[in-house]
Amino acid sequence: MYFTTDTATSPNAKIPEGDLKDKWSNFKDQARLISPGNRQKYHILVVGTGLSGASAAASLAELGYQVSTFCFQDSPRRAHSVAAQGGVNAMKNYKNDGDSIYRMFYDTLKGGDFRAREANVYRLAECSSHLIDQAVAQGVPFAREYSGYLANRSFGGVQVSRTFYARGQTGQQLLLGAYQAMMRQVHLGKIRSYTRHEMLDLVTENGLARGIIVRNMDTGAISRHAADAVVLATGGFGKIFYLSTLAMGCNGSAIWRAHKKGAWAACPSWTQIHPTCLPQAGNYQSKLTLMSESLRNDGRIWVPRNKNENRKAVEVPEEDRDYYLERKYPSYGNLAPRDIASRAAKERIDAGYGVGPLKNAVYLDFKDAISKHGKGTIVKRYGNLFNMYEKITGINAYEQPMMISPAAHFSMGGLWVDYELSTNIPGLYAIGEANFSDHGANRLGANSLLQACVDGYYILPQTLPQFLAQQGKANQPDSDSEAFFLAEQQVRSRLEGLCAINGNKTADHFHRELGKILYDKCGLSRSAKGLTAAIEAIRMLKKTFYEELKIPSVLNGINEELEKAGRVADYLEISELMCVDALSREESCGAHFREEYQTPDGEARRNDSEYSYISCWKNSGDIPVLIREPLHFEFTKPTERSYK
Amino acid sequence: MNFKLKIWRQDNAQAAGKLVDYEVENISADTSFLEMLDQLNETLILRGENPISFDYDCREGICGQCCLFINGRAHGPLAHTSTCQLHMRSFRESETIYVEPFRAGPFPVKKDLKIDRKPLDEIIASGGYVSVNTGQAPEANATLIDSDTVEQAFDAASCIGCGACVAACKNGSAALFTAAKISHLFRLPQGKIEHKQRVKNMVKTMDKLGFGACSNTGACEVECPQGISISHIALMNREYFKKSP
Ligand SMILES: Cc1cc2nc3c(=O)[nH]c(=O)nc-3n(C[C@H](O)[C@H](O)[C@H](O)COP(=O)(O)OP(=O)(O)OC[C@H]3O[C@@H](n4cnc5c(N)ncnc54)[C@H](O)[C@@H]3O)c2cc1C
Numbered sequence: 001m002y003f004t005t006d007t008a009t010s011p012n013a014k015i016p017e018g019d020l021k022d023k024w025s026n027f028k029d030q031a032r033l034i035s036p037g038n039r040q041k042y043h044i045l046v047v048g049t050g051l052s053g054a055s056a057a058a059s060l061a062e063l064g065y066q067v068s069t070f071c072f073q074d075s076p077r078r079a080h081s082v083a084a085q086g087g088v089n090a091m092k093n094y095k096n097d098g099d100s101i102y103r104m105f106y107d108t109l110k111g112g113d114f115r116a117r118e119a120n121v122y123r124l125a126e127c128s129s130h131l132i133d134q135a136v137a138q139g140v141p142f143a144r145e146y147s148g149y150l151a152n153r154s155f156g157g158v159q160v161s162r163t164f165y166a167r168g169q170t171g172q173q174l175l176l177g178a179y180q181a182m183m184r185q186v187h188l189g190k191i192r193s194y195t196r197h198e199m200l201d202l203v204t205e206n207g208l209a210r211g212i213i214v215r216n217m218d219t220g221a222i223s224r225h226a227a228d229a230v231v232l233a234t235g236g237f238g239k240i241f242y243l244s245t246l247a248m249g250c251n252g253s254a255i256w257r258a259h260k261k262g263a264w265a266a267c268p269s270w271t272q273i274h275p276t277c278l279p280q281a282g283n284y285q286s287k288l289t290l291m292s293e294s295l296r297n298d299g300r301i302w303v304p305r306n307k308n309e310n311r312k313a314v315e316v317p318e319e320d321r322d323y324y325l326e327r328k329y330p331s332y333g334n335l336a337p338r339d340i341a342s343r344a345a346k347e348r349i350d351a352g353y354g355v356g357p358l359k360n361a362v363y364l365d366f367k368d369a370i371s372k373h374g375k376g377t378i379v380k381r382y383g384n385l386f387n388m389y390e391k392i393t394g395i396n397a398y399e400q401p402m403m404i405s406p407a408a409h410f411s412m413g414g415l416w417v418d419y420e421l422s423t424n425i426p427g428l429y430a431i432g433e434a435n436f437s438d439h440g441a442n443r444l445g446a447n448s449l450l451q452a453c454v455d456g457y458y459i460l461p462q463t464l465p466q467f468l469a470q471q472g473k474a475n476q477p478d479s480d481s482e483a484f485f486l487a488e489q490q491v492r493s494r495l496e497g498l499c500a501i502n503g504n505k506t507a508d509h510f511h512r513e514l515g516k517i518l519y520d521k522c523g524l525s526r527s528a529k530g531l532t533a534a535i536e537a538i539r540m541l542k543k544t545f546y547e548e549l550k551i552p553s554v555l556n557g558i559n560e561e562l563e564k565a566g567r568v569a570d571y572l573e574i575s576e577l578m579c580v581d582a583l584s585r586e587e588s589c590g591a592h593f594r595e596e597y598q599t600p601d602g603e604a605r606r607n608d609s610e611y612s613y614i615s616c617w618k619n620s621g622d623i624p625v626l627i628r629e630p631l632h633f634e635f636t637k638p639t640e641r642s643y644k
Numbered sequence: 645m646n647f648k649l650k651i652w653r654q655d656n657a658q659a660a661g662k663l664v665d666y667e668v669e670n671i672s673a674d675t676s677f678l679e680m681l682d683q684l685n686e687t688l689i690l691r692g693e694n695p696i697s698f699d700y701d702c703r704e705g706i707c708g709q710c711c712l713f714i715n716g717r718a719h720g721p722l723a724h725t726s727t728c729q730l731h732m733r734s735f736r737e738s739e740t741i742y743v744e745p746f747r748a749g750p751f752p753v754k755k756d757l758k759i760d761r762k763p764l765d766e767i768i769a770s771g772g773y774v775s776v777n778t779g780q781a782p783e784a785n786a787t788l789i790d791s792d793t794v795e796q797a798f799d800a801a802s803c804i805g806c807g808a809c810v811a812a813c814k815n816g817s818a819a820l821f822t823a824a825k826i827s828h829l830f831r832l833p834q835g836k837i838e839h840k841q842r843v844k845n846m847v848k849t850m851d852k853l854g855f856g857a858c859s860n861t862g863a864c865e866v867e868c869p870q871g872i873s874i875s876h877i878a879l880m881n882r883e884y885f886k887k888s889p
Contacts, residue, residue, distance in 0.1 A: 059778040074699070075765050077805055078707040094785065130781070137781035139774050139828065139835050141798040148788030166798065172706055173801060180773035187769040195762070218754055247701040282672050284679050287703045388705070391722075391729050394674075457778045506689050508682070550689060557656065558697050558755045561689060 002535060002580045003617075003624045011264075011616055011629040014418040015119045020635045021101070024123045027419070028462055032469035039064035042468050043227040045212060046070070047199045047254055050079030051171070051178055051449060052432025053233030055456030058181035061190035063461060068192045068225060069182070070214060072249050072563075075195055077179045080235055080247040081452060084171025085292035085385070087153065087163035088135075088449040090128040095152055099160040101125045106636060108447060111157045111337055112412075112440020113590035113606060114638035115267075115614070117631060119419060124438045124447070127454045132164055134457060138177035142166050155445040156293055157337035157643070163446045168292055168384045174449055178456070198563065200494075202230065202258045202428065203487045209428035210477040211484065213491045217563060220556040222491060224484045226477035228468055229427045231460065232258060232415065233452075236433035238271060240571045240578075241408035241523070242515025245277055245290040251567040252574045255415050255434050263423040264616040264627065266416035266436035268574065269582035272443055272591050273524050274409035275341035278392060279361040288407035289392055291364070292385055293445045296334045298369035298378065299402070301325050301341070303353040303362050313355070313363055313401045324348055332643040339442045339591040339604075340643060342406040346524045347602070349405070356403045365401035406524060410448060412439045412591065413581070416616045416629075420463035421455060424616075427471070429464060431455035436614065441590025495555060498565045503548030507564040510545045514538065514568070514575055522579050527595040531583040535576055542572040577617060580624055587611040608638055645671045645732055648740040649684070651696055657752050657760075663742070673733040677720065678703065678710065680732055681743075698757040705729040705869065708804030711811070712757055713744040718808035718867040726806060726869040746811035750818075750854045761807050763853040764821060770849035771842040772825040774835050787833050800828035802870045809864035809872075815856030820864040822850045823880035824872050830879065843883045 016027040034042070042065050046057040049071040061067045071079060093099040104125035109116060132150070136142065142164050143151040152161040166173040185191040194214070201213040203224070211226035237252030238244045259265050276295060277288045302321045309316060324344055326333040336344070345362050348354065355361050370378050375398060379386070386397050395402075415423050415430035417437055422429050432452040439447060478484075521534035545568065551561035588597045588604035589611070597605045613628040646669045654661030668684050675683075678700050685695035701709040710727040714720035720730045735741060745753050750763040801824070809820035826843055829835030835842075858877055865874045 055778070062777045073701055073707070073709060074761060075708075075805065077765075077768075078701055078709050080702060080707070082707050082804075083702050083704055092784070133781035133784045134776070134778060136784040136787075137774060137776045137834055139797070139801075139832050141794045141801055141828070141832070142784075144789060144791040144794050146791055148790050149785055167802075169706065169802060172804075173798075176801065180768060181776075181778075183765060183769040184773045184775060186765075193765075195765075247707065248703060249701050281674050284672075284675060284683055286676075286679050286682060289704045388729075391705075391725060392731075394731075394733065461778065504690065506686050508686065552689065552694055554694075558758065560697060561695060 001623065003584055003626050005626045006618065009627045011416065011424070011627060012418065013117060013629060014420055015117065016419065020118060020122050023119050024126055031462060031466050034465050034469050036064055040066060041473055042066065043068070044229045044231060044464070045225055045227045046231045046233055047212065048079065048233030048235060048432070048434070049076035049179070049182065050081035050233060050235050050432060051175055051452035052456040053231070054079070054175065054178035054182045055453055056231060056233060056431055056460045057191055058178060058185055059457050059461040060464070061185035067185070067190060068194065068227070070194045070197045070199055072196065072198045072217065076182060076193060077176060079175060080250055081175040081449065082172045083247065084449050085168040085290065086155065086294045087165035087170045087446045088131070088174060089155070089162050089446040090132045090164055090450065091125055091162060092129055092132060094150060095161045097160045099162050103160065104128065104162065107158045108438065108444055109440065109636060110641055111444035112442050113604070113641050114440065114608070114612070114633065115589050115631065116438055116440035118633060118635055120438050123459070124451055124454055127458045128450055131450065131453050131457065135174055135177050138181060140166060140173045140177045153294055153297060154335065156296060156335045156341065157444045165294070168382070171449055174453065199254045200257065200491045200566070201487045202261045203483050204261050204425060205481065205483040207426065209425050211479060213487050218558060220559070222488060224479040224488055226479035226484065228471065228477065229429065229464055231429045231431060231464070232434050233432045233456070234434045236411035237574065238408045238411055240514070240575055241518050242511045243280060243285065243288050244408040245274060245288055248286065251570070253567050253570045255430065256570040256574050258415060258423065258425070258428060260619050261425070262619065263425050263428060264416040264618055265413065265577060266614050266616050267413040267581060268617065269522060269578040270412035270441050270590065270592055271408055272338055272410035272412060273342045273406045275338055275345055275406050276364060276404045277407035279356055279358065279403055279405035281358070289388070290407070290409065291389060291402065291404060293338070295364060295382060295385060298381065299334065299364040299366050300368060301334055301362055301364055303348045303355060307352045322353070329643045336643045337442060338445065343524055343593060345406055361403035361405040363401040364404045366397065367401070370398065408519070408523070410443055412436065412441060412443055416614070420466065421460055422463070422467065427467060429460060431460055441592050495562060495566070498549065498562060498569065499551060499553040499555060501546060501549045503550045505548045505550060507549060507551060507561055507568045510541060510549065511564070511568045511571065513541055514571060517541070518575055518578070522582050525593045525595050526582045528583060531579045534579045538572060538576050538579065545569065545572060577624055581615055581617065584615060584626055585611055606640070612638070645673055645737050647671065647735065647738065650740065650742045652744040653696070653756055654753050656755055661753065671732050673731070675732050676703070676728060677712070677714070677730040677732065678728050696757065697755045700728055703728045706804060708806035711746045711759065711806050711808065713746055713811060715742050718746060718811045719869055723866070724869055724871045726804070746807055748807070748810045748816035750816065751807060751810065763855070764805055764807060764818070766853060767818065767822055767846055767849050768825060771845035772829070774829060775838060789833060793831055797828050797831040800824040800831070800872060800876050803872055804870060806869060808867045808869060810855065812863040812867035813856065814861065814863070815859055817858045818850050818855040819858035819877045819880065820868065820872060820874060822846050823876040826880045826883070827876040830883065839883065843880065847880070847884050
C-alpha cells in the first residue's frame with residue numbers, strides 16, 4: 001500500500017460567492033484591510049525573487065509593509081524567470097480576433113484538461129490585461145508594430161493571438177521590471193534583500209507559519225527569521241529530472257520543507273514536458289536548453305517516413321516526410337498543446353523514427369517558412385533563437401532543420417493553495433510556479449509568466465492583508481522561541497549528517513540516476529507497473545545516497561556540494577510522492593498520461609466521474625495521505641479535449 | 645579532447661590565491677566549458693580534494709551568473725557568448741587554458757572563481773527604474789512608441805548584469821552597465837520624466853562604489869555577451885553633463 005485516503009477532511013478552497021465574473025470583485029469588495037499607518041508594523045518574508053516573488057515583494061512594500069526577500073542566486077535579477085523566452089498571454093483583444101476573458105479562461109481550463117478551479121482560472125484571465133499595462137509602464141520593451149502599437153503572436157493550444165513578447169527574452173524583460181520595482185523599495189528601506197541565502201526549513205507554532213531558517217551560502221551561517229507571514233515563491237522543481245530546461249539551482253526544497261511541516265502538496269506528478277528542446281548529446285550534459293515554442297508558429301515538425309532513412313534531412317523529399325502533428329491534429333497542426341506535441345514526438349521516437357546521432361530527436365523545419373516569408377522575416381522573428389541554436393550545436397538552422405526533443409520543463413503541481421493563495425497552514429502562502437493552481441493538468445504556453453505576475457502583483461497584495469487583519473498584532477512571532485530553536489537544531493544536524501556520510505559518489509551522481517528513473521517511469525507516460533518499479537528504485541537509491549554520498553565536509557563557508565546534496569536529499573523524497581500521486585490517479589489527463597487509460601487512437605482518456613478532483617497530499621511521517629478537493633464545474637461543461 | 649588547465653584557487657576573500665595546474669582527459673568537443681569543469685570537480689571530490697567554486701545557474705546565457713575570465717578574456721574567446729555557452733570545440737587539442745575570476749576592485753573574490761557583484765544591484769537600486777506603483781499604469785496602447793525606438797531601448801535593456809564590461813576594463817569602470825540601464829529607460833516615454841535624477845543618482849552611486857572612470861577604450865563592448873554598444877555611454881555622459889552645473 002503506497003498511500004491512504006482521508007475522506008473526512010474536505011479542503012476549503014474559499015471560492016467567493018457569485019457569478020464567475022463577479023467572484024474576484026466580490027472578494028475585493030469584502031476583504032478586510034489594514035490601515036496605511038499600521039502596515040509598517042507587519043513583517044512579511046518572501047522566499048524567492050523571480051517574477052512572482054519580486055512582484056509580490058515590491059507590491060507589498062509599496063503598500064507599506066516591511067518585507068524581507070531571500071534568493072539563492074547572487075542577485076534577485078537572476079531568478080529562472082529570466083530564461084522565459086516566448087511570451088506572456090493577456091486578454092487585450094488587440095487583434096479583434098474574437099478574444100475575450102471568457103475565451104481565455106476557457107482555453108486555459110480546457111488546455112489544463114478540466115483539472116483546475118474555474119474561479120481561479122477566470123481570475124487569471126481577468127487580471128491579465130492590466131499586467132501588460134503595468135509592464136509597459138515599468139519600461140518593458142514589448143515588441144511593437146511599425147505603427148507603434150503592441151504586437152502579438154499566437155502560442156500552442158489557442159486560436160487567437162494573445163501573446164505579448166519581447167524578442168526571445170520576455171521573461172528577462174518582465175523580471176527586470178519586477179526586479180527594478182523591488183530594488184526601488186530596497187533603496188527606500190522597505191525591503192531587505194538577502195541574496196545567496198537558502199531557506200532550509202519552515203517554522204510553525206500552534207499551527208501557524210512563523211518564520212524560516214536560512215543558510216548564508218557564502219559564510220555557512222544559519223539564521224532564524226520570524227515574521228507575520230511567509231510567502232514561498234520558490235519556482236518549479238522540474239530540475240528533479242536532472243536534465244531539464246530549468247536552472248541548475250532550481251529546487252523543491254522550500255516547498256518540501258513546508259510539506260513536511262504540514263502543508264499539503266497538490267498533484268506533484270503533473271509535470272509539463274516541453275516538446276521543443278535540444279536533445280541530449282552526451283552523458284555529462286547538465287541541462288537541456290529550451291527552444292521557444294514560438295518557433296512552432298513557423299516551423300514544421302517531421303520525421304522520416306522510413307525507419308532506416310539515412311539521407312541528410314534536406315535531401316529527404318516531401319513524400320518521404322511524415323509531418324505527424326499536421327497529420328494527426330489537422331486543425332491545430334504544429335500548434336497542438338505541449339503535452340500532445342511531446343507525446344506525439346515520443347511516440348515517433350519510440351517507434352524508431354527518431355533522428356540525430358542518438359535517434360532521440362525530431363526535425364523542426366523552417367524551409368517552407370523561409371520560402372514563404374523570406375529569410376529576413378524569419379531572422380527578425382527568431383534570429384536570437386537561431387543564433388542560440390548554432391552556438392550550442394554548431395548547426396545553421398537556416399540551412400538545415402533544427403533537431404528537437406521533449407524535456408522536463410514546468411511543474412503544474414506544487415503546494416496546495418486556496419483561492420487566496422494560502423496553503424492549509426495559516427500564514428503560509430505559495431505563489432508562482434511553487435503552487436498548484438491555475439494550469440490544471442497541462443499549462444498553456446505563455447500562461448505561467450502571467451500567473452507568476454498576477455499572483456505577485458494583483459492577488460497576494462489583496463489576500464494576504466486579510467490574514468494579517470484577522471491575526472492582529474497580539475501574538476508576536478519570536479525567533480527565540482522553542483520552535484525556532486528546534487527547527488534550527490534539525491537543520492544543523494541534517495547538514496552535519498550529509499557531511500558525515502563520506503562515501504564514494506557525488507550528489508550529481510544520485511541526481512542523474514534519479515532523473516533517469518523519473519523520466520522513464522513518471523515522465524511522458526506512466527503505468528502502474530512502471531510507477532511501482534520506480535518507487536522501489538527510488539527507495540533503493542535513497543538508501544545508497546545515505547550510505548555512499550561524498551561531499552566536502554565544510555559547514556562554515558562556501559560548499560556547493562552541500563547545497564546540491566541537500567536538494568537531492570529532498571528530491572529523493574519528492575520523487576516518491578510524485579510516483580504515488582501518478583499511481584493514485586487512474587485516468588489520463590493533460591500531461592498525466594497513464595498507458596492503461598487511453599482511447600483506441602492513443603489519446604488520453606479522462607475519467608470525470610471518478611477523478612474530477614485535486615489530489616492533496618498530507619505528510620503523515622510515513623505513508624502519504626490523500627485528501628480530495630472535488631472540482632465543481634458550474635459555468636462550463638468539461639468536454640473531451642480534442643485538437644484534431 | 646585533452647586540456648591542461650591553470651585555474652585560480654583562493655580559499656576566501658582574505659586569503660592569497662594562486663594558479664593551480666590540472667589536466668582533463670577525454671572531453672567531448674560538444675561539452676560546454678562549465679560541464680568540463682563539472683567533470684574535473686567530480687574527480688576532485690572523489691579524490692577528497694576541495695572542488696573548484698565557480699558561478700553558474702541557467703546555463704543558457706541569460707541569467708548572467710557565470711563569469712569566468714578565460715585565457716585573458718571575459719567569458720573566453722568567442723564574441724557575444726557567455727561562459728556557459730562556450731563549448732570545448734572552441735579550443736585546440738591539448739591547449740593550456742587559463743581560468744581566472746572576473747577581477748575588479750568592487751568585485752572581491754569570495755572563493756576560487758566566485759566573486760561578489762552586489763555593487764551592480766546597488767547601482768540599479770539608486771535609480772534604475774520607473775517609479776510606478778502596482779496598479780497605477782494606464783492602458784498600454786495609450787502611448788504609442790515607434791518600433792525602432794523600442795528596438796534601441798531593447799538593445800540596452802538586454803544587459804544580463806554579468807559584469808564582463810567591468811572585468812574587461814583596465815579602469816574597472818561600470819560605465820557600460822550603468823549607461824545601458826540609463827539609456828534603456830531614457831529612450832522610452834515612460835522613463836523620460838525621472839531621467840535627470842536617474843542619471844545623477846546612478847552615476848554618483850557608480851563612482852561612490854569604487855568603479856573606475858571610463859576612458860573610452862571600448863573593451864567593454866567587445867566582451868559584452870549581449871554586444872551592447874558603447875554609444876550608450878556617450879548618451880549617459882551627455883545627459884550627465886547637461887545636468888551638472
Ligand atoms: C526555459 C524556460 C522558458 C520558459 N518560457 C516561458 C514563456 O515563454 N512563457 C511563460 O509564460 N512561461 C515560461 N516559462 C515558465 C515561467 O518562466 C516560470 O513558470 C516562471 O517564471 C516562474 O516564476 P517564479 O517566480 O514562480 O519562479 P522563479 O523565477 O524560478 O524564481 C524562484 C526564486 O526562488 C528562489 N529560491 C528557490 N528555492 C529557494 C530556497 N530554497 N531558498 C531561497 N530561495 C529559493 C530562487 O533564488 C528564485 O529567486 C519558462 C520556463 C523555463 C524554464
